[in-house]
Amino acid sequence: MANHAFADLVGDEQVFFTEYFNKKPMLRKNAVPGDPRDILSLRKLDQLVNLEVIRPPYIKVNLKGDGVPEQGYSRNVVVQGQTITDTVDPEKIYELYRAGATVTWCSLNHIVPEMRDFTRVISEKMAVRTDTVAFLTPSAKKGYPPHHDPVDLFIVQLEGSKHWKLWNPPTPRLGNNAQYTLEGLGEPEIEVSLQPGDVLYLPYGTPHAATAEGSGSLHLSIMMRPRMWRDLLRETLDDLVGADVFNEYPHIGEARAADVEAVFKEKIHELVARLESVDTSAELDRLADLGRHLPGSSKGNTFQAIADMDDMGPASRLRRGKAPLAFGEDDNGRTQLTVNGHKIAVPTPIAETLAALGPDASITASHVFPGVDELRSAKAAQGLTRLGVFELVPAG
Ligand SMILES: [Fe+2]
Known part of the structure; x- marks a missing residue:
């Protein structure tokens, strides 16, 4: 996985950024070179679930549309005489899966070094925080009802197959979560039976619905949290208000002095002046760099x-x-x-x-x-x- 490149997901980068990125969903059949199970496999998930260090919420279980309470699949493990009360019980997870539950592996990049390397590749490129989540769905079970997510997604099918319907994002696009009905959505923009190695891109706010087929399905969801202008401006403001000139404590309560308003106005002017003189090129570089080093993809050696x-x-x-x-x-x-x-x-x-x-x-x-x-x-x-x-x- 460490050797997988950004281009394995998006194909031609220029086409991706001009036609699809932040606009509409994209389907790429047979996109991942080699065996997609090298990225993540059922075998690997078996090893992980038995590690005795995995705790909720790294694993979440969803049965018939409802989240299963963590106590339903956790147990005590004793390490050097100390009891850890909430590690995942593999037998209970398997039991729930047999009963038709979807098992979600959250933030695998926190646990699996190769996933972390992969999220680093994506974060470097996109300058955003990236997380990988694996969805394991038993055969012919609906994962979730039609909805959209507030994040950009790459979906990589790893084992089995899954039937997907995608609709173009509605306008205005809100960076929220929302549910839909199939009737309300009408004809999908993309309808596909996703096979191992196929990749989907969903810009944030893309309505989607998916159902596992045949022997069940394992897919990886690579989530990239969009940084809106409001997020970037907040970062810039935060940096600017760190200046010493804003480091005073005015009393603004009932007994505030008459000149507090004037001083406030002065501070606003000062802030505006500082905003006006921001070197936008250098500041965008700084913001991009911040985005590349958010939690989830850092490297230590x-x-x-x-x-x-x-x-x-x-x-x-x-x-x-x-x-x-x-x-x-x-x-x-x-x-x-x-x-x-x-x-x-x-x-x-x-x-x-x-x-x-x-x-x-x-x-x-x-x-x-x-x-x-x-x-x-x-x-x-x-x-x-x-x-x-x-x-x-x-x-x-
Ligand atoms: Fe989703």
């Missing part, structure tokens, strides 16, 4: 990074780290550096090496400290890497 640093030698290849760095004056052969706000003094030859190293350049640890033997140079490089001044260039 700190344990591995620490182990790699411990293993550093003279031949290790380094580049400048992301830590902000400022150079001070030379003082008796030592130069003061400010790294991430911390001050350290390093031998001046090291400071010169750092100053000369371009943002895209790399260097071996043995060359960090000119004029000393390579082991000493590597030792100094290791210390600076721990501080974030350098980072290791991955091998290969």
Whole structure:
């Protein structure tokens, strides 16, 4: 799954963004290359449900249109003498599934590393928060009545098949949840029996209804939460009102002074002036970056990074780290550096090496400290890497 690309979902990106994105539903037959079960399979869900760490609401169960209370499928598990009261009981889940329940696996990207990698790919592209939810529906059971969701969706059929009806989004499009009747919706825009590897795109607000066929159905729903202008403007405002000039506490209660209104007006003018002078290109980049790093797709590799640093030698290849760095004056052969706000003094030859190293350049640890033997140079490089001044260039 980690190797799956955005294009596996959307096909030609340009066609997707000009014709379908945020406009109308799209169907792509046989879109996913290879075996779609590599993304997620019944086998994998069997393993997960038996892990003993899965708790509601990571699994939700819906029987005959109603949510089954969590107590109906959870149990106690004892870990090192401590009781965890609400882990999922696999036998009860299986029993409910046999009885015709739909089992929903929420935010799988919190649990399955490959899903997390996939949501990262999508979040990078769309600059929004992405979550993956898997729906397991027994044969010929209606999942949910016709409705629309407040999120953009990619539906990837993984096992079995499901019959879908999609209608174009109504106008105006509200970012809400809503239910429909089949009679009220009329003829669907797309009607399809979705087979493994097929992909659907539903812009937010697209009415849809789905029924499992044959042996039941497993599909993945990739949910992207739209960021409306109001959401983006809120972020921008939030950033602007953080300025010191707004950091005063006016009394606005009954005993408020006569000039409070005038000061309020002044603050509004100040805010408007700040809004007017926003660098829109840089601000959009900042907002996009915020969207890419919302929860659900972040990546951590700190344990591995620490182990790699411990293993550093003279031949290790380094580049400048992301830590902000400022150079001070030379003082008796030592130069003061400010790294991430911390001050350290390093031998001046090291400071010169750092100053000369371009943002895209790399260097071996043995060359960090000119004029000393390579082991000493590597030792100094290791210390600076721990501080974030350098980072290791991955091998290969
Ligand atoms: Fe839905």
